[in-house]
Amino acid sequence: MQQPDTITDRFFRYVQIDTQSDPTSTANPSTEKQKNLSRLLVQELHQMGITDAELDPWGYVYATIPANSPKPNIPVICFCSHVDTSPDVTGANVRPLIHTAYDGRDLVLPDDPTQVIRLADHPDLAGQIGNDIITASGTTLLGADNKAGVAAIMTAAHRLMTTPEIQHGTIRILFTPDEEVGRGTEKVDMAKLGAHFGYTIDGESVGTLEDETFSADGVRITIQGVSTHPGFAKGKLENALKIAADLLARLPKDTLSPETTEGKEGFIHPGHLEGNQDRATLDFIIRDFTVAGLHEKEAYLQAQLDAVLKQYPHSTAELVVTEQYRNMKEVLDDYPAVVDNALEGIRRAGLNPERRSIRGGTDGSRLSFMGLPCPNIFAGEHAFHSRQEWVSVQDMEKAAEVIVNVAQVWEERTPAL
Template identity: 60%
Template sequence: MQAYAHTVTERFMRYVQIDTQSDPTANTHPTTEKQKNLSNILAAELLAIGLSDAYTDEYGYVYATIPATSKKQVPVIAFCSHVDTAPDCSGTNVKPILHRQYSGEDIVLPDDTTQVITTAKYPYLTTHIGHDIITASGLTLLGADDKSGVAIIMDMANYLVNNPQIVHGTIKIIFTPDEEVGQGTAKIDIAKIGASYCYTLDGGEAGTFEDETFSADGARITVHGVIAHPGYAKDILVNAIKIAGEIVAALPKNEFSPETTNGRAGFVHPVAINGLAEKATIEFIVRDFITANLSQHEHRLESIAREVLQKHPKASMDFEVWEQYRNMKEILDLHPQASAYAAMAYEQAGLALRNEPIRGGTDGSRLSFMGLPCPNIFTGMQAIHSKHEWIGVKDMEKAVEVLVNLVQVWEQKTI
C-alpha cells in the first residue's frame, strides 16, 4: 500500500466535526437523532465508493457490502465501528487540529490553554515524534473513539474497491449508534449482516488486539424507609436516603472497587444514587473477567447491604441483578482462527500482535454472544473521552493496512 494515497485522515477530520454524542438517559433508538447525520453521510459515501447496497436504517445503523473478488467460498468477514461519541465530555463544535511532524514538545490546546498534552502524561506520544498527530482544540473531546475506526473502515473500502486485483471474500461493513451508552447492538440485524466473523475497530495503541473483555452485570438496591411529616417524625421516620448512604459507606475502601483494582481484578461500582426519604435506589455495575465470579461479588454486595439494614428493622430492601454483557473470550476460544489470522495480518504489516484484556466491554462482546465472533483491532486512539484525546495518523494508516492484509489472509487460508 506504499503508493496508496490514504483518505483516512481527511475522512476522520470531517467526521469528528459532526456531533454524534449519545444520551444514556434516553429510551429511543438511537438515543440521539443527530447520530443519523453521520450515518447518512457514511452511507452516501459508501455508495459513491461503489458499494451499491449501502444504506442507513431507521435506527441509525449503516450496512454495506464489498463484493468478493475470490472464486473460493470464503467465510464472510465483517468490520464494525460506532458513530457515537461519549457523553463524558462535550462533542459539540469539535475543531480537529492536524499537527504535522510532531516534534515532541508540549501541545497547548488553543481554545483552552490550561489543556496541555505532554509526553510525560502520555508517553505513547514519543512514538509519534516526526509524524502527524491530531488533537481537538481544548473545549471538546476529539471523537477518535470511535470515528477513527469509522474512517479506517471507510479507507479500507475505498482501497479495495479501487484495487480489484486484491483477492478477498465478501466483506460486510456495519456502523452502529449508541455504543457508548451500552446500546450499540440493541437494534442490530445479525441476519442482515450475514457474516461468519466480525472485527470491531475500537482499540488503542498500534499492535494491540483484544479478544477478552469483562463479563458484566448491573445491580440495584432499593431501600424502603418509613415516611412521616418531619415535624412529627420522632420514633416514626426511617430515612431511606440515609440508609442508602450507609450502604455506600460500608463498601470496602481498599479493594472491590475500580479505583483500587487493575489487571484482571473485578469490582463492584456504585454509579448512581437517587430517591426520597421514603424510597432510595443505588445503581451498581459489577465486573469480572471470570463470569462465575459475578455472582460472588453480587452475594457480597447484598450481604453488606443487609448487614446495614439489620440496624434499621423498620426498613426493607430489594436486591436486583441483570445481565449486561459477557466476556467475548468464552466464544472466541471456540474460534481460534479469528485471532490467529489477525496475528498474521499484523505480522505482515510489521507489527507484533499484543493481546490485552479490555477492562470494559465493546459491541464485540454482545456480537460474539449473538452468533458473530468479534475481537477488537486497534485504531490508535488515546486519552479517549477527554479534552486531551489525540491520535496518530500513522496508526490509522497502519490499521487500514492490517484490514487489507486480514481479508487476504482469510481468503488464502480457505481451502
C-alpha cells in the same frame, strides 16, 4: 485525475459532524444527528461502487464489498465501528488540528491553553516521535473514538474496491449508533448482516488486539424505610437515605472499586443514588472477567445489605441483578482462527501484535454473544472521552492496512474446495 481522499481527509470530515449520543433518550438512535454522518458514509460507499450501502431507520449502515476470490467457501467477515461520540464532553464544533512530526514537546491546545497534552501524562506518545498527531482545539473532544475506526474501515474499503489483485471473500461493513450509551447492537439485524465472524475497529495502541472484556452486571437496590414526621420520629423513623449511606460506608476503601483496581481485578461501583427518607434506590455496576467473580461480588453486596438492615428492623430492601454483557473470550475461545487471522494481519503490517484485555465492554462483546465472534482491533485512539483525546495519522493508516491484511489472510487460509 483527482487524488483519492487520504485517511486524514476522511477523519477530519467525520469528526466535524456532531454525533454525540444521549443516555437519557429513549429514541433509536438516541440522537437523530448521528444519522448525518451515517448518510455521508452511505454516499461515500456508493461513490466507491459499493451499490448496496444503506442506512436503516435505526441508524445502522450496512454495506457489502463483493468477493473477488474464486474460492466459494470463504467465511463472510464483518468490520464494524460506531459513529457516535461520548456524552461526557461536547462533540459540537470540533476543530481538528494536526501537529506534524511530533518531537516530544507539550501540545498546547489553542482554544483552551489550560489543556496541555504532555508526554509525561500520555506515555504512548513516546512511540509517536516523528508521527503526525491529530487533536481537537481544547474545548471539545476530538471524536477519534470511534471515527478513527470509521476512517480506517472506509480507507480499507476504498483500497479493496480499487485493487482487484487483493483477493478476498465477501466483506460486510457495519456502522452502528449509540455504542457510547450501551445500545450499539440493540437493533442490529443479524440475519441481514449475514456475517460469520467480525472485528470491531475501536482499540487504542497500534498493534493491539483485544479478545477479552469484562463480564458485566447491573445491580439496583431498592430500600423501603419507615417514614414519619421528623418532629415525632423518635423510635419510629428509619430513614431510607441513611440506610443507603450505611451500605455505601461498608464498602471497602482500598479494594473492590474502580479507583483501587487494575488488570484482571473486578469491582463494585455505585453509580447513582436517589430517594428520600421513605424510599431510596441505589444503582451499581459490577465488573469481573469471570461470571463466578460477578456472582461473588453480588453475594458480597447482598451480605453487606443484610448486615445493615439488622440495624433497621422495620425496613426492607430488594437487590435485583440485571445481566449487561459477558466476556467475549467465552465465545472466541471456540473460534481460534478469528484471533489468529487478526494477529497475522497485524504482523503483515510490520507490527508486533499484542493481545490485551479490556477493562470494559465493546460492541464486539455483545455481537459475540449474538452469534458473531468479534474481537477488537486497534484504531489508534487515545485519551478517550476527554478534551485531550488524540490519534496519530500513521496509526490510523496501520489500522486500515491491517483490515486489508485480515481480509487477505481469511482468503489465503480458506482451503479450496
